[in-house]
Amino acid sequence: MIELYGHPTQNVLKVQILLEELNLPYSFINDRTLEAASLEFAAFRRASPTGQVPGLIDPQTGVELFESAAIMIYLAEKMGRFLPGLDQPAQRAETHKWLLFEAASVTPAMLDIYHYTLIADSSQPYCEERARINTRRALDVLESCLSQGRDHLAGAYSIADMILYPWMAILEDFTDIALGDYPHLESWTTRIANRAAVKKAETF
Numbered sequence: 434m435i436e437l438y439g440h441p442t443q444n445v446l447k448v449q450i451l452l453e454e455l456n457l458p459y460s461f462i463n464d465r466t467l468e469a470a471s472l473e474f475a476a477f478r479r480a481s482p483t484g485q486v487p488g489l490i491d492p493q494t495g496v497e498l499f500e501s502a503a504i505m506i507y508l509a510e511k512m513g514r515f516l517p518g519l520d521q522p523a524q525r526a527e528t529h530k531w532l533l534f535e536a537a538s539v540t541p542a543m544l545d546i547y548h549y550t551l552i553a554d555s556s557q558p559y560c561e562e563r564a565r566i567n568t569r570r571a572l573d574v575l576e577s578c579l580s581q582g583r584d585h586l587a588g589a590y591s592i593a594d595m596i597l598y599p600w601m602a603i604l605e606d607f608t609d610i611a612l613g614d615y616p617h618l619e620s621w622t623t624r625i626a627n628r629a630a631v632k633k634a635e636t637f
Contacts (some may be wrong), residue, residue, distance in 0.1 A: 434458050434459060435452070436492070437489055439463070439488070443543075445486050446634060446635065447495055449637055451592060454515065455512050480544060487504060491507075502536050505532070509591075512564060531593035534571070534574070534588060535600075539597060543608070544571040545564035549564055550608075576616075586621075603620040
């Protein structure tokens with residue numbers, strides 16, 4: 434059985450959504466409850482040398498991974514679902530594009546807002562404004578894509594949608610940016626949220 438190491442975060446939720454969509458059984462191991470000298474802790478740190486979550490171990494193949502995008506690509510390719518194959522290079526590239534966009538543009542901006550507006554001991558207006566500008570730039574890109582008549586980011590429902598959804602689900606609480614400012618993105622978020630696998634992952 435697949436072992437998923439983590440605790441409730443948006444990055445871990447990305448992988449949980451895919452596991453539920455694939456109907457793959459997995460054990461969830463809360464990394465925050467592990468004793469430093471335990472075998473499980475050692476296994477977690479092998480999978481995730483940085484100590485960040487999620488981490489994944491697949492005993493069936495011996496694969497040990499960290500970084501949510503890498504984990505999702507591995508699972509999608511293993512199961513042959515939610516990522517176009519090599520025989521569909523354009524669709525595959527489109528999916529990879531949004532995976533990298535999420536990792537390079539969306540997650541850093543969202544985390545900057547979190548740290549500078551919710552965690553920092555003192556106000557840092559420049560950093561806060563820069564984080565909001567970067568977040569809105571990313572949201573503008575997503576809105577533009579979805580305004581072209583797409584139901585999903587890369588054409589068919591894929592890991593591109595799954596990796597971006599968790600941030601959109603908490604956008605207003607996390608950033609004070611209204612999702613309603615982006616009507617196509619708001620409709621997409623509702624569409625993803627209504628999927629049975631997503632609901633199951635969110636209430637895990």
